Amino acid sequence: MTQPTDIRRARNRPRLLSAALGTALELAASGVPVLPLRAGKVPFGNCPACANNVCGGRPNMKTAGPCRCPAPCHGWAAATIDPDVIDSGPWRHAWRGAAAVAYHPGGAGLTVVDLDDAAAVAWARTALPATRTVPTTRGEHWIYRGAMRSVNAVRPGVDIKSTMAYARWLGPGTGTLADLPEAVRELAVKERPTARPVPQVISVPAGAGGGECRHRTPAYLERGITMAEQRIREARSAIHATVYRTFLAVLATHGRCGCLTDTHVARLFTAAQAKGETLRHCTDAWTNARTALGM
Ligand SMILES: [Zn+2]
Ligand SMILES: [Zn+2]
Structure with a gap:
């Protein structure tokens, strides 16, 4: 002072x-x-x-x-x-x-492996080096020294929070901070589309086609897509769920008449990817939404 x-x-x-x-x-x-x-x-x-x-x-x-x-x-x-x-x-x-x-882990040069439940914690104990841990409501945060790309759901119940992410501060925890191990970086890499480079290729059908057109004008469809992009962009948490619900809404409204094009789908995927969702997650969410609607 x-x-x-x-x-x-x-x-x-x-x-x-x-x-x-x-x-x-x-x-x-x-x-x-x-x-x-x-x-x-x-x-x-x-x-x-x-x-x-x-x-x-x-x-x-x-x-x-x-x-x-x-x-x-x-x-x-x-x-x-x-x-x-x-x-x-x-x-x-x-x-x-x-x-x-x-706190913003990436900004502090840290990575939080967010283990949502007991099963995730049990997995971490066998797969990741010991480090500082903080108990959470149902699981644990494992904190490592070093920042990386944030990726949600790298495994069931496991999120990586570092750059462009926040984590709840639940106290200093216990244990000695260890360097970010290759094992954690690899979790994020596995989530990337592998094999050939796949630049935004949409391999899912845009819509079922053959149904009655409910959107009447291209402007109505355009507005729907723009609003969906916005909803995804503004999501602050539960990105997965928001992306899925938004895809579901778009498909329910515009998915049956065949007016929805790959370009529209690409725009939605791009919005989701900007929020950290992988192409694979986008594809899965799209497929699941179509399945849910019986398309
Ligand atoms: Zn501002
Ligand atoms: Zn402001």
Whole structure:
């Protein structure tokens, strides 16, 4: 508390708004970028100025944008180590309603192997080197030193959270932090389409065809696809489920008359892939949605 700014902040903040804010400031001071989570343990929704990403998104997002919004919006991309941001007006407002603290593992040079249940934990004990572990509601987070691409569902009940992702902060855990092992990197590689390079090739039928056309005009279909892309783009959690439900909705509305083309499907897959879904997951979700609709 020797720096003037620290003294000023201490005076202005006689006591912390919440335990969450205190935890967040502590983590940030140790170099871990943080963000608040609202009820449901998901990031706060984008503020009106950033709704539908009209702001272009933050500079550190996959598609770099100019947004300098002071609010904790844009999901993981809002995560910061700057105490002045974390303790700013818009963020204080969020901390007041925060249900949990999250961090951006990739931004801290970490990878979290999120093991959802006992079966996943049992698998990790046989397949991965020991490291620092943190108990979660039904499973464990295994944390490694080193960042990598985030991939959901690399195995049943196993997600990899590092770059472009957030994880709940559930305490420091126990055990010694180990270097990110090849075994974890390989989990993500296996998820990529293998063999020949497959650049966005859609090998699934767009629609059944032969049905009665319900969308009347190309503009109606276009609007439907645009809305579906948007729904996927704005999903903040449960990406898998959102992608599947969106595919299901598109197929239910536009899938039976044959008007849906490969180009439309490619747009939906591209939106899903931008959220970290693999081509294989997209293909599976599409196939499953068609099966569910009896197509
Ligand atoms: Zn923004
Ligand atoms: Zn914003």
